[in-house]
Amino acid sequence: MFFPGAAPPVPFGPQVNPVPALDPTTLLPPRYAVNRRGVQVGSLALELFQVADPNALADSLGPEEFGADERFPYWAELWPASLALAEFLVRRGLLPGVETLELGCGTGLVGVVAAQLGARVLFTDFEEDALAFARANHALNLGRPGRTRLVDWRDPPADLAADLVLAADVLYERRFLDPFLDTLLGALRPGGTALVAEPGRAIAEGSVEVLERHGLCRELHLEEVTAGGREHGVWIHELHRSPARE
Numbered sequence: 001m002f003f004p005g006a007a008p009p010v011p012f013g014p015q016v017n018p019v020p021a022l023d024p025t026t027l028l029p030p031r032y033a034v035n036r037r038g039v040q041v042g043s044l045a046l047e048l049f050q051v052a053d054p055n056a057l058a059d060s061l062g063p064e065e066f067g068a069d070e071r072f073p074y075w076a077e078l079w080p081a082s083l084a085l086a087e088f089l090v091r092r093g094l095l096p097g098v099e100t101l102e103l104g105c106g107t108g109l110v111g112v113v114a115a116q117l118g119a120r121v122l123f124t125d126f127e128e129d130a131l132a133f134a135r136a137n138h139a140l141n142l143g144r145p146g147r148t149r150l151v152d153w154r155d156p157p158a159d160l161a162a163d164l165v166l167a168a169d170v171l172y173e174r175r176f177l178d179p180f181l182d183t184l185l186g187a188l189r190p191g192g193t194a195l196v197a198e199p200g201r202a203i204a205e206g207s208v209e210v211l212e213r214h215g216l217c218r219e220l221h222l223e224e225v226t227a228g229g230r231e232h233g234v235w236i237h238e239l240h241r242s243p244a245r246e
Contacts, residue, residue, distance in 0.1 A: 024049070024139035029132050032057070036140075041083065041113055042090035048137050050107060051076040074172070075106040075130035081169035082106065084223035084234035085197035086113040089166075095119035101162035101187055103151070103180065104170035108134030110197075112141050114166065122162070124151040153179035160187045165194040171204035181207065185214055190244035196237040197223070208237040216241055 028034055033052040038045065051057055054076040086109055089095075096118040102111040105123040107130065115121045115138060123134040123146050131148040138146025151157065153176060165188050170180055188194050194216075198204050212218050221236040 022139060022145075024136045024145075027132060027136035027139055027145055029129050032129075039078075039083075039109065041086045041109075044090055044113060044116055046109075046112060046116070046141050048078070048107060048109060048112075049133055049140065050078060051133075073127075073129075075104075075125060075127050075133075078107065078109060078227075079169045079199075080225050080227040080232035081197040081199045081234045082109045083225045083227055084199075084232070085110050085166065085168045085195060085236060087225060088195065088197075088221065088223055088236050089113050089117060093117070095164065098164050099162045099189075100164040100166065101160065103153075103165065103167040103183060103187075105134045105148075106130050106168075108137040108146060110166050110168050111146065112137050114164070115142055115146070119164065121146065123148045124160075126150070126152055151183070153183040156183040156186060161189055162187055163189050163192045165192065167195070168197040169199055169201075171196075171198055171207055172201055174203055177204070177207050181210060185211060185216075188216075188239070188241050190241055192241050194237075194239040194241075196239070198235045198237065199232060200235060208239070211239055 028049060034049050035052045036047055036049055039048050054073065057073050057076055090113060094117050095114055098119045100114050100119040100121045102121060102123050105111050105125045108123055111121040111123045111134060123131060125131050128150060131150065135145040135148055165184055171177060184194055196208050216239045219238040221238060223234045223236055225232050225234060
């Protein structure tokens, strides 16, 4: 099954990233030491800006930065579930003009891959710095800053809507499970598809399945990726909403 408005999968030849029209490093928050790394996603060769030492960043957080919302910088890591979802998208093929929303984008790998496949992507996250990295990584690979929006799943914007909704490894805190599911359900348009990548965290067990009670059809896929020298199994929940009746 293909995504709304998408062409059938096609084989990819060697990918040549466009020369950025601006210096994407100017979009990055100045407080971070940053590495630029190559990431191979199927037949797509990308480059990404990443926080040089996410562990040191976590250790440096003070009480004010951690705050009442316990803002641990998970966004700064490139998680196996993101790689798995990105590879899943590449295998599915082109997404010309598909309105796409990434929930909890982190540094933006999944959304950048969708954009390389032709999607019109809106990156969303609860962290301003994550959005800055997503903007910069979109610029690094596509020559222009990515579109971003600060979103709190506990109070999502009423106009948040897309034909394709993407999320990778966002189900790791119980207090955010229902807000995430409600946001996804509210944003997915009739006839749309959502892809949720989940690495098998115990806290997430049975959570995405709840969406079937709201009329979404679900297919489950197992992706295997290599990250950090290890093999990781990642579940991809593919959810479909029926088209609106005329």
